[in-house]
Amino acid sequence: TVAIALFTQDLRLHDHPVLHAARNAADRVAPLFVRDPRVDAAGFAAPNRLAFLADCLADLDGSLRAIGSRLTVRRGDTAEETARLATELGAATVHVAAGVTAFAQRRENGLRTALGDRLQVHDGVLTVQPPGRVTPAGRDHYAVFTPYHRAWQQAHRRPVLPAPRALHTPEDVPGEPLPTAPARGVSPGLPPGGEHAARSRRQHWDVDGYADLHDDLAADATSHLSPYLHFGCLSPNELVALAERRGGPGAEAFVRQLAWRDFHHQVLAARPEAAHSDYRTRHDRWHHDEKEAEAWRQGRTGYPIVDAGLRQLAHQGWMHNRARLLTACFLAKSLHLDWRIGAAHFLALLVDGDVANNQLNWQWVAGTGTDTRPNRVLNPLLQADRYDPDGTYVRRWVPELAAVPGRAVHRPWQLPDRDRYPDYPDPIIPPDTLTQRLRSARGLD
C-alpha cells in the first residue's frame, strides 16, 4: 500500500504527525510538495520567503534521502496535482496538516473534493493547540490573549514524535527539480532555511537570558526562530516541551510568546477576513499620503529608531519584535496611515511573514484588533531611550549616524553639529507634532 504525505508549512521530519500517520497507514510513503502558483498569486511568495523555501525543500529532501526516501516536487494546483499523483501511485490515503488561513482552508476543501475519504487532515502540526481546541464557553475563539493564555496552559498537549529512522518510498515517482532561490529581491542578510539550520539555531540559542533581554534592541537576544516556525522546520509543540523541561523565567517567557502565536492563529482561523478588514473597532479615518508611506518604507522618516527597524527589515528580511511594535505604531498612530499599508510592506519582506501573526499584530498595534487598550501608543523617542539606551541598535542600522555617540543619536535634530550628517533626513513630522498626535491618539486631547 502507498500513502502520500503532503507537506505544506511543515517542512521537517521531527515531531511530524502527518508523516507519522502516513507511515502507520501504508508500507510505502511518497513525500510530496506542490509549488502552487495560486500561493504566489495570493501574494505570500515574496523573494525572501521563496529563497528560504528553496533551502527548506533542499534540506528536507536531503533528510529524506538519508532515511531511504526523497521529496517529490510538483507544480500546479495542489488538489489536482495531489489527486493525480494519488492515481499514479494507487495511493489509498493522503495526509496533510490542517491549515489556518483562508487560502489553506480553500486548499483543504479542494483536496477533499478531489480525494474524498482518502484525505486525512491532521491537527496540531502548525501550532501547539489547534485552532478551535481552546475556546471559551459558547464561542469559537478567544478574542483576548490573557484568558486564552490561561486556558492554553491548562490544555493537554500531544506527545512529541520522534523523526522516522527509515522511510520506504515507491520507485520513480515523477516530479520536478527542487525549486531554486529567485535571482533578485532577496535580502543580503537572510538566514539559511531548513530543519538542520533550525535545530542548530535552537541548540545554540540561550533561552535563559530571554526574560531579561527580549526587549533589548541592541542585545538582539531573541531566538530568531520565527522563520523556522513559519515554514514548520521546527515544531512549536516540541519547543514548548523542551522549554518546559528546562524551566525558569526565560523558558516561561518564551513559551508565552508561542502562546501568542497560537492565539493569533485561532483568531484568524475563526475570522479569516481579519487578514484584511478591521477585527474589532472599525477605523476608517486613515490619512492618505504616499510620500509619507514611502519615506516610512525606505526607513527615511528622520526618526532614527524607526528607520533602524525598517532598514533591519530590508537587510535581514527580519525585524526585532520591539522594532516591529514601534515602527508599526509610528505608521498607524503618528502618521495616521492605514495599517494595511504597513502590513503589506512587512509581508513583502519578512521571511517569517505570516498572515496570522503579521496581520493580527498589525491590528493589535493599530487599535483595530485584539488589544484591550486600543488607544495604547508607543512614543518612538521614549521607546528608543528605554530599549536602545546607548543608541547601539540605531548606529548598527543607520550608517549616516554611525559617528554620533551615545543616546544623542535618537534626536539628531538636537545635535549642535547637525550639518555633519547631511545624508540623514529631517523628521517627517516635527517632534512636537508627534507628541501632540500621540496625546490625541490616547484620547488625552
Ligand code: FAD
Ligand atoms: P522570540 O521572541 O524568540 O519568540 C519566539 C516565537 O514566538 C517567535 O519565533 C514567534 O513564532 C512567536 N512570537 C513571538 N512574539 C509573537 C507575537 N507578538 N505574535 C505572534 N507570535 C509571536 N511574527 C511572525 O512570525 N510573523 C509575522 O509576520 C509577524 N509580524 C509581526 C508584525 C508586527 C507589527 C508585530 C508587532 C509583530 C509581528 N510578529 C510576527 C511577531 C514577532 O515580532 C515575531 O514573531 C518575532 O519578532 C520573531 O522573532 P523571534 O523568533 O526571535 O521571536
